[in-house]
Amino acid sequence: xxxxxxxxxxxxxxxxxxxxxxxxxxxxxxxxxxxxxxxxxxxxxxxxxxxxxxxxxxxxxxxxxxxxxxxxxxxxxxxxxxxxxxxxxxxxxxxxxxxxxxxxxxxxxxxxxxxxxxxxxxxxxxxxxxxxxxxxxxxxxxxxxxxx
Amino acid sequence: xxxxxxxxxxxxxxxxxxxxxxxxxxxxxxxxxxxxxxxxxxxxxxxxxxxxxxxxxxxxxxxxxxxxxxxxxxxxxxxxxxxxxxxxxxxxxxxxxxxxxxxxxxxxxxxxxxxxxxxxxxxxxxxxxxxxxxxxxxxxxxxxxxxxxxxx
Numbered sequence: 001x002x003x004x005x006x007x008x009x010x011x012x013x014x015x016x017x018x019x020x021x022x023x024x025x026x027x028x029x030x031x032x033x034x035x036x037x038x039x040x041x042x043x044x045x046x047x048x049x050x051x052x053x054x055x056x057x058x059x060x061x062x063x064x065x066x067x068x069x070x071x072x073x074x075x076x077x078x079x080x081x082x083x084x085x086x087x088x089x090x091x092x093x094x095x096x097x098x099x100x101x102x103x104x105x106x107x108x109x110x111x112x113x114x115x116x117x118x119x120x121x122x123x124x125x126x127x128x129x130x131x132x133x134x135x136x137x138x139x140x141x142x143x144x145x146x147x148x
Numbered sequence: 149x150x151x152x153x154x155x156x157x158x159x160x161x162x163x164x165x166x167x168x169x170x171x172x173x174x175x176x177x178x179x180x181x182x183x184x185x186x187x188x189x190x191x192x193x194x195x196x197x198x199x200x201x202x203x204x205x206x207x208x209x210x211x212x213x214x215x216x217x218x219x220x221x222x223x224x225x226x227x228x229x230x231x232x233x234x235x236x237x238x239x240x241x242x243x244x245x246x247x248x249x250x251x252x253x254x255x256x257x258x259x260x261x262x263x264x265x266x267x268x269x270x271x272x273x274x275x276x277x278x279x280x281x282x283x284x285x286x287x288x289x290x291x292x293x294x295x296x297x298x299x300x
Contacts, residue, residue: 032177038208063230067179073203074203080197
């Protein structure tokens with residue numbers, strides 16, 4: 001879905017960003033991301049290799065989860081307005097896991113001629129464990145300017 | 149083992165990366181994003197001056213790197229975790245752009261691990277420039293070498 005148009009003036013600190021949900025990750029999701037990204041570490045697609053490395057099965061690339069989480073920011077601000085996106089990886093996601101991504105606005109500021117919004121992000125699994133935490137900075141159009 | 153600070157400043161060879169429309173579509177699908185900005189040229193031209201790559205797309209530089217683009221980390225690769233990843237966007241990137249990526253190890257440091265022993269951190273920064281030489285994005289990755297083979 002295209003991002004909803006938002007003006008900087010209409011956003012408040014503490015506002016929640018629209019959530020992104022992905023139900024039941026599959027091994028096919030990992031393989032699709034491997035092909036898309038070029039991350040062919042066999043630990044993410046090869047059961048034999050994953051077991052030999054001491055894992056019960058394959059698990060998602062952290063960057064797949066990070067890509068899904070980034071949709072919270074693009075859905076909120078629009079891709080062209082994303083200025084910074086930072087994630088920290090915590091827990092791994094396994095086949096069958098649900099991923100719930102959410103975020104909130106922590107600060108509004110003006111910098112370098114842009115009206116910016118800073119916020120926090122989090123992707124959790126169905127048990128409430130944090131898969132990734134993150135932060136973002138996005139620019140939003142202003143009601144005061146003719147741009148946007 | 150003391151941490152090998154000599155790796156700081158180590159730089160990979162420049163990698164040329166073509167930002168391709170088909171690859172953008174494949175990547176957007178892989179992260180289950182149906183935003184028409186990644187698929188519909190007409191819509192993207194109106195909204196963003198053309199099809200743009202998703203936020204984490206610059207990771208696909210892996211497809212363009214034969215290995216020489218990545219500066220060698222002082223790590224045992226069996227014990228390496230991806231700790232953090234950051235992207236900073238300084239100018240728009242569109243399908244059709246040709247970027248040059250240069251990666252450099254900017255920091256290596258040690259911290260005590262939660263289960264004893266120590267963990268070594270390495271920060272690699274990659275700068276992406278377009279064919280006009282303008283810096284369009286910067287990526288920062290933190291790799292962690294754990295004290296033992298990685299377990300949750």
